[in-house]
Amino acid sequence: MNNSSTKHIIWFVLFVLLQVLIFNNIKLFGYINPYIYIAFIFFYPLKKEKGTFLFLSFLLGLCIDFFSDTGGINAAATLFIAYIRLSVLSTILGKNDFDFLLFNIRSISFGKSFLYVLSLTFIHHLVFFTLDYFSLHEFGSIIYKTVVTTILTVFLIYIGIILFTKKR
Numbered sequence: 001m002n003n004s005s006t007k008h009i010i011w012f013v014l015f016v017l018l019q020v021l022i023f024n025n026i027k028l029f030g031y032i033n034p035y036i037y038i039a040f041i042f043f044y045p046l047k048k049e050k051g052t053f054l055f056l057s058f059l060l061g062l063c064i065d066f067f068s069d070t071g072g073i074n075a076a077a078t079l080f081i082a083y084i085r086l087s088v089l090s091t092i093l094g095k096n097d098f099d100f101l102l103f104n105i106r107s108i109s110f111g112k113s114f115l116y117v118l119s120l121t122f123i124h125h126l127v128f129f130t131l132d133y134f135s136l137h138e139f140g141s142i143i144y145k146t147v148v149t150t151i152l153t154v155f156l157i158y159i160g161i162i163l164f165t166k167k168r
Contacts, residue, residue, distance in 0.1 A: 008044065012060060015040045020067040023156075031145070034153045035074075037064055038124050039160060041082050042105055042117060046089075057082030070132075077127040081120045088123075092116050106165050117157055122150045 019037040027033060040060055044053055061078030065071060092115050093108065105113050125146040133142050 004045075008056075011040060011043065012056065016060065016063045016067075019064055024068055028152065032148055032152055034149065034156050035121075035124070035128070036153060036156050036160065038078060038081065038121060038153070039157045041078065041085060041120065042157070043165075046086065050086075054079060054082055073128055073131040076131060077124045080127050081124045084123070085120060088119050089116055092119070104165075105161060113161075114154075114158070117161075118150070118154050121153050121157070122146065125150050125153070 015037040019035065023034050023036055037060060041057055044056070058075050058079045061075030062072070064074040064078075068074065092112050105116070108116075126142070129142045129145050129149075
């Protein structure tokens with residue numbers, strides 16, 4: 001196992017522990033819960049094998065589901081954003097896959113990185129709350145919880161990006 005794999009395993013375990021032990025216990029206004037564990041998907045290198053990445057993303061969501069008793073909806077939402085990550089990034093940056101080999105979230109402009117994080121977080125939360133409610137009668141609640149939780153999650157992820165990543 002090389003240094004890169006060890007680093008990803010440590011990040012994986014750290015995100016699971018942070019989400020399960022700290023962030024799952026934050027219930028702002030009684031229902032707003034940040035889902036910072038999805039930051040693992042933002043930081044995972046684009047040049048790694050896609051099958052391994054999708055498996056790790058599914059496993060990450062499954063671990064959160066196991067500890068949160070949410071029945072697989074975290075795994076589904078996490079796997080979905082992992083699958084569309086490259087498409088969203090190429091849409092935002094307007095480049096082809098070869099330009100992504102040295103991608104670092106801090107190396108692109110704030111506006112583009114913010115749009116990238118915001119888009120994937122919103123999509124994750126929309127899938128998550130749609131599966132959680134599983135009813136069109138709750139459409140207003142789904143959208144409201146998606147927007148409010150996305151705002152808190154993006155804010156916390158950006159604090160983490162600023163504090164714990166190097167600018168290249």
